[in-house]
Amino acid sequence: MAEAEILNLPQRNLLGRVKTFINAELVHILAAILFLLLAIFLLYPIVAVLIKSIKGPEGWTLAYYLKFFVKGYYFRSLINTLLLGVINTVVCLIVGFCMAYLSTRGPMALRKPLKLLTLLPLIAPPYLFAISLIILFGRNGVLTNALGLNWSIYGFSGVVIAQTLAFIPLAYLMIENTLMSLNPNLEESAYDLGASEIKIIRTITIPLLAPGILKAGLLVFVMTIAEFGNAAILGGRTPFLAPDTYQMIIGEADFEMGSVLSVILIIPCIVIFFLHNYLLTGKKFTTIGGKPVASEPRKITPLVKVPFFIISGIAALVITVSFGVVLVASFTQLLGVKNEIVLSHILNFDSNRAIYNSIKVSLIAAFIGAIIGILLSYVIVRGKFFGRSFIEMVSLSGFALPGTVIGIGYLLAFNTPPIKLTGGIMILALNCVFRFLAVGVEAGISKLHQINIEIEEASADLGANFMTTFYKIVLPIMFPAFIAGFIYTFMTAIVSLSAVVFLVSPGYELAAVKIFDAAAYGEIGFASATTMKLVLIVILCMIGLNFLSKRSRFQATQKGVSKNV
Amino acid sequence: MKGKLSLAVFIAILSVAFMMNDAQAQNVRAYMGLSPENNVKVVNFVKEKTGISILQTFQSFGEIEAKVKSEAPNFNADMVSGCGSPLAFMAKKNGWSVPYDSPAWRGVSGEFLDKDKAWFNISNFSFVLVGNRDKLKEKGYAMPKSWKELLDPKWKDQIVMPSPLSSGTANMIRFAFLALYGEDEGWKYLQALDKNIHHYTRSGNAPTDLVGRGEFLLGITSDENVKDRLNKGFPLLWTVPEEGIGYDGTFVFILKGTAMADACKKVIDVMGTLEFSKLMAGIGYVTPRPAPNALYGDVTPKYIKLDLGYAADMRPKWNDIWKEKFRTEFK
Numbered sequence: 001m002a003e004a005e006i007l008n009l010p011q012r013n014l015l016g017r018v019k020t021f022i023n024a025e026l027v028h029i030l031a032a033i034l035f036l037l038l039a040i041f042l043l044y045p046i047v048a049v050l051i052k053s054i055k056g057p058e059g060w061t062l063a064y065y066l067k068f069f070v071k072g073y074y075f076r077s078l079i080n081t082l083l084l085g086v087i088n089t090v091v092c093l094i095v096g097f098c099m100a101y102l103s104t105r106g107p108m109a110l111r112k113p114l115k116l117l118t119l120l121p122l123i124a125p126p127y128l129f130a131i132s133l134i135i136l137f138g139r140n141g142v143l144t145n146a147l148g149l150n151w152s153i154y155g156f157s158g159v160v161i162a163q164t165l166a167f168i169p170l171a172y173l174m175i176e177n178t179l180m181s182l183n184p185n186l187e188e189s190a191y192d193l194g195a196s197e198i199k200i201i202r203t204i205t206i207p208l209l210a211p212g213i214l215k216a217g218l219l220v221f222v223m224t225i226a227e228f229g230n231a232a233i234l235g236g237r238t239p240f241l242a243p244d245t246y247q248m249i250i251g252e253a254d255f256e257m258g259s260v261l262s263v264i265l266i267i268p269c270i271v272i273f274f275l276h277n278y279l280l281t282g283k284k285f286t287t288i289g290g291k292p293v294a295s296e297p298r299k300i301t302p303l304v305k306v307p308f309f310i311i312s313g314i315a316a317l318v319i320t321v322s323f324g325v326v327l328v329a330s331f332t333q334l335l336g337v338k339n340e341i342v343l344s345h346i347l348n349f350d351s352n353r354a355i356y357n358s359i360k361v362s363l364i365a366a367f368i369g370a371i372i373g374i375l376l377s378y379v380i381v382r383g384k385f386f387g388r389s390f391i392e393m394v395s396l397s398g399f400a401l402p403g404t405v406i407g408i409g410y411l412l413a414f415n416t417p418p419i420k421l422t423g424g425i426m427i428l429a430l431n432c433v434f435r436f437l438a439v440g441v442e443a444g445i446s447k448l449h450q451i452n453i454e455i456e457e458a459s460a461d462l463g464a465n466f467m468t469t470f471y472k473i474v475l476p477i478m479f480p481a482f483i484a485g486f487i488y489t490f491m492t493a494i495v496s497l498s499a500v501v502f503l504v505s506p507g508y509e510l511a512a513v514k515i516f517d518a519a520a521y522g523e524i525g526f527a528s529a530t531t532m533k534l535v536l537i538v539i540l541c542m543i544g545l546n547f548l549s550k551r552s553r554f555q556a557t558q559k560g561v562s563k564n565v
Numbered sequence: 566m567k568g569k570l571s572l573a574v575f576i577a578i579l580s581v582a583f584m585m586n587d588a589q590a591q592n593v594r595a596y597m598g599l600s601p602e603n604n605v606k607v608v609n610f611v612k613e614k615t616g617i618s619i620l621q622t623f624q625s626f627g628e629i630e631a632k633v634k635s636e637a638p639n640f641n642a643d644m645v646s647g648c649g650s651p652l653a654f655m656a657k658k659n660g661w662s663v664p665y666d667s668p669a670w671r672g673v674s675g676e677f678l679d680k681d682k683a684w685f686n687i688s689n690f691s692f693v694l695v696g697n698r699d700k701l702k703e704k705g706y707a708m709p710k711s712w713k714e715l716l717d718p719k720w721k722d723q724i725v726m727p728s729p730l731s732s733g734t735a736n737m738i739r740f741a742f743l744a745l746y747g748e749d750e751g752w753k754y755l756q757a758l759d760k761n762i763h764h765y766t767r768s769g770n771a772p773t774d775l776v777g778r779g780e781f782l783l784g785i786t787s788d789e790n791v792k793d794r795l796n797k798g799f800p801l802l803w804t805v806p807e808e809g810i811g812y813d814g815t816f817v818f819i820l821k822g823t824a825m826a827d828a829c830k831k832v833i834d835v836m837g838t839l840e841f842s843k844l845m846a847g848i849g850y851v852t853p854r855p856a857p858n859a860l861y862g863d864v865t866p867k868y869i870k871l872d873l874g875y876a877a878d879m880r881p882k883w884n885d886i887w888k889e890k891f892r893t894e895f896k
Contacts, residue, residue, distance in 0.1 A: 134780075138778070138780050139779065139780045139781065140700070140778055140779030140780050154763070154764065232767070235764075236763065236764040237763075237764045237765075247728075247730065247731065247767075249631070250624075250628050250631060250632075250731070251625070251627050251628055251631055251728075251730045251731035251767070252627070252631055252730050252731075252884065253630075253631035253632070253634045253635045255635065333797070333798070334777075334778065334797075334799070338797075338798055338799070350601075350605055353620075411635075415635070415636065415639070416639060417639075420639065422636070422641055423594075423641025423642075504622055505594070505622065505641040505642070506594035506595055506596065506597075506620045506621050506622050506641070506642050507592065507594045507620035509622045513622075514623075517601070517623050518601070520766075520767050520768065520771070521600075521601065521623075521767075521768045521770065521771055521774070522768075522770070522771045522773070522774025522775055522778070523601070523602075523774065524774075524778075
């Protein structure tokens with residue numbers, strides 16, 4: 001009797017019925033909306049690129065692909081790109097691992113400085129290294145002259161070095177994250193039982209790290225072959241796919257050939273993405289019990305210590321020097337040629353609007369991205385409907401999509417009505433939202449796996465409707481995921497160049513694009529000064545965000561404690 | 566409840582950001598292809614005289630051409646305030662530009678003002694040969710006096726010039742050599758020159774800075790920034806080789822479909838004044854209204870005879886030949 005009454009209660013009128021329906025089906029409604037968004041802003045642009053590559057002015061054709069494979073130039077470009085990607089990924093992973101190992105397992109005094117130093121390049125545009133390499137090792141560079149070097153940085157080796165330096169932090173960050181979440185007890189027990197350090201690393205640490213390393217590798221590879229700033233500035237006559245694509249679209253409006261190059265660029269990324277997914281299925285390691293704690297520093301054998309220190313030391317030194325050079329360059333008339341200290345670069349405020357736009361775009365992107373991220377992860381974990389894993393795959397695929405391709409896709413897809421977004425600010429934000437969505441989604445998924453669905457069910461049983469449950473239970477638990485998505489999107493969006501370079505328009509220029517233009521153009525002082533301003537602002541923003549998230553976490557723990565008591 | 570505060574703060578930040586969305590009262594969005602610093606000089610001048618802000622992103626002439634072509638007919642800008650002759654002629658032919666009979670431009674010669682008033686040429690610029698004084702001295706090389714001398718193998722990998730695919734300067738360099746030597750011989754010259762070129766830069770002014778910094782010995786470059794870099798103390802030598810130099814205009818026109826046509830017209834009016842010509846001539850440009858030129862002084866440099874209309878028509882074909890010759894095969 002009581003049961004029937006409860007069931008009947010909400011069905012008294014139509015409005016009530018609609019409410020019940022919405023309440024019951026909210027997950028599905030949400031899923032449909034999110035899928036629509038993903039389809040419009042992630043799948044459609046890619047499809048637009050695909051179509052453009054096989055459709056010329058005279059209809060469907062494979063002529064453009066034929067051209068690609070017949071001309072030696074393009075083939076060379078492909079080989080260079082893949083080679084760059086592979087070398088870079090391997091080097092970044094090795095250096096990243098060494099640094100991450102030292103900063104989580106090494107001497108306490110080293111940990112914090114090493115971490116801060118390694119993360120520094122993350123907040124600067126990746127082609128900062130091209131600028132500093134030219135100043136140091138250019139044909140008339142400071143070190144070239146001082147040491148009488150005869151090495152040309154304009155070419156493959158220059159690009160590899162600049163790209164490696166630019167993406168070490170990314171590799172480091174991802175490996176460090178995984179290392180932090182590993183319970184060091186396992187390693188410590190092995191150590192106590194007498195295993196050597198090398199044996200522990202080989203048989204425990206690296207196998208447990210495999211998923212993290214794999215993911216870092218994927219990300220570094222994709223970013224390396226897509227981010228073209230360094231290659232465009234240092235490449236000389238060595239062709240690479242990403243800068244060639246840029247040249248074709250921006251310089252010649254050759255959209256067909258540009259699309260072909262994009263599709264070619266996407267193929268290795270997709271292959272690696274699926275390989276990565278395949279390798280990871282069923283390989284989720286769970287470390288035994290307890291909360292992860294910071295590892296106590298233990299004696300590391302010199303056999304491990306020395307090479308790790310050397311590798312990390314060199315990387316740290318080069319990163320510091322690169323930043324130092326750019327800092328000095330922003331206060332010098334022309335570093336290495338005319339070493340007068342001037343303030344004219346720093347006081348040149350032409351880039352103000354661009355910096356302001358960059359912050360605005362990144363904040364909008366981060367906010368929308370973080371919200372969509374947690375909603376998506378909720379739908380993926382809690383939803384039970386057909387196509388759930390497809391949504392998951394699409395939302396995580398942003399990892400594997402080169403920025404240049406997304407940029408061109410947006411240009412092709414949103415240049416004409418019905419959805420005309422070019423020439424505005426939202427197109428700049430939206431492409432960042434969907435490119436960097438994966439981090440927020442992943443963080444959300446892992447958070448949701450930690451809480452039992454029973455808590456939500458209990459809330460529902462006690463009469464709370466879906467919105468209340470979501471707001472009072474799910475949202476607070478997922479807040480760290482929101483912050484993670486927010487910070488990652490903000491940081492990546494503000495310095496990323498490869499997609500937005502196609503989408504800026506008069507009045508909506510961005511700092512990253514402005515710096516790239518200035519650097520490609522040869523105005524090193526202005527480029528350096530703008531970079532420094534941007535870095536400073538990003539640091540301030542990060543401190544602010546950190547403060548905010550710490551505060552909210554602090555409040556949460558306080559409340560949790562008082563409740564438990 | 567946790568995070569509510571932070572959420573509120575985020576929303577607050579965002580809404581402030583949105584509200585500060587530029588009181589865009591008198592803003593004109595423009596594609597503007599002078600060198601970045603000269604863009605700024607023009608923008609400041611226009612702002613001072615009319616109160617109108619020109620919002621611009623720096624792009625090379627070739628890039629502006631690509632942009633306008635790919636956006637037509639839904640342009641994301643109100644006007645083009647600096648592009649090469651190919652785009653200006655193409656825009657007139659395709660009806661992308663809005664003609665305007667500006668009273669301020671009366672009495673300007675046909676080289677600088679279209680007879681149908683579809684475009685306005687605010688300044689002519691040229692290309693010159695630049696060298697790094699210190700580095701040349703170190704090597705014991707003299708500054709070349711003619712373009713032919715650049716084919717000497719001793720310059721291998723020591724010369725930079727812009728790419729005609731992205732740069733208007735390079736487009737001008739190419740059609741000047743084709744006009745000077747005739748098309749067959751011209752291409753042969755460019756191919757021979759290619760053997761000594763280290764790489765082709767994206768922007769027409771980049772060689773000035775690269776040579777000025779001593780990265781390369783010689784550069785074929787736009788004359789726009791040469792005077793400024795000399796003033797800044799770069800060890801630059803520059804010369805007009807004996808065969809002469811080419812030239813192109815810096816064309817301005819209103820894009821069809823703009824909502825800011827009146828503001829654009831005001832901008833164009835200001836550009837027709839003697840004062841504006843003086844500003845441009847002070848940078849080193851040759852201007853619609855005669856003014857003392859900062860770079861060339863009283864001497865009129867020797868110009869190669871050019872047919873800009875023919876060159877504009879031939880540009881796509883010449884681009885294809887260029888790609889075929891210089892890009893298709895990797896060396």
